């Protein structure tokens with residue numbers, strides 16, 4: 001059982017990434033540990049993206 005747990009931990013460690021991407025330019029803003037590979041979208045600090053997020057319509 002211990003061996004199994006180690007394998008699972010390694011797999012999880014490898015896949016244990018939630019990527020935070022800017023929804024406008026697609027740049028990688030950061031990573032957070034998640035349960036599996038996931039993508040999250042936000043707005044990065046760059047000026048064009050901030051403008052886009054503010055001037056929505």
Ligand SMILES: [Zn+2]
Nearest residue numbers: 022025044049
């Ligand atoms: Zn951006």
